[in-house]
Ligand SMILES: COc1ccc(C[C@H]2SC(=S)NC2=O)c(OC)c1
C-alpha cells in the first residue's frame with residue numbers, strides 16, 4: 001500500500017539519512033513483525049510492571065527525541081517476568097514519530113506503520129553495575145514498545161504534552177516531579193518478544209524487545225505537539241523534530257514469540 005512506500009523515504013535527519021547498519025549485525029532493530037509467523041510460547045509469563053512515580057526526574061530534548069528520565073540507583077521502578085530472567089530497572093522513556101500520521105513508528109505489524117511508538121527503556125541491574133555497562137551486553141536491556149494510534153484524547157499523555165514547549169530546543173531540560181509511565185500502557189497484557197538492538201548508535205545488540213499488541217490512542221493535537229519540537233539548539237536554523245525513526249532491519253535468523261494465541 002502507499003503507507004509502506006513512505007517507509008522507503010529516508011528521514012532527512014543525518015542520523016537516519018542512510019539505513020544505518022553495523023557490520024556483522026545479526027539481531028538489529030526495528031523489524032516488521034509478521035503476526036502469522038510469530039510463535040505462541042506458553043512458557044512466557046505475564047509481564048510484571050511496577051513503577052514508582054516519585055522516581056521521575058526530568059524531561060529533556062536530547063536532539064533525537066524527548067525523554068523522561070528516572071532515578072535508577074535502587075529497584076524502585078522495575079519490570080520482571082515475561083521473557084525476562086532478571087529484574088530490570090526503568091531508566092527512561094521516549095518516543096519516535098513521523099511528520100504526518102501515515103508513518104512514525106519504528107516497528108511495524110504486518111507492514112502496518114503507526115504514527116508513533118513509545119519506548120520504555122530498562123536495564124538489567126541484577127547482572128550489571130550501570131546502564132552504560134548493560135547497554136553493551138546481550139541481556140543488558142529490556143525495552144517495552146507501545147504503538148500510538150490516532151483516536152481519543154489521552155489523559156495521561158497530556159501531562160507530557162504540556163511540558164513540551166519548555167523543551168522545544170535540543171539540550172533544554174525541565175524538572176518533572178511525579179509521573180507514572182504505566183498510564184501509557186494498554187490494559188491488554190498481550191505482547192510479542194524478540195532479541196534485537198538499540199535503534200540509534202551505538203546500535204548494540206543488547207535489547208530484549210517486548211512489543212505490546214494493542215496500541216494506545218492519542219488525538220491529533222497531542223501528536224502535533226510532538227512535531228513542534230526541534231532537533232536544533234536555540235539560535236540555529238530551526239529543524240522540526242519529526243521522522244526520528246530507523247528504517248526496518250532484516251529479521252535474519254530470528255523468531256518472534258507471542259504471549260497470546
Ligand atoms: C548509549 O545508549 C543508548 C543510546 C541511545 C538510546 C536510545 C535509542 S535505543 C532505542 S530502543 N531507542 C532509541 O531512540 C538508548 O536507549 C536504550 C541507549
Ligand SMILES: [Zn+2]
Nearest residue numbers: 094096119199
Ligand atoms: Zn527508541
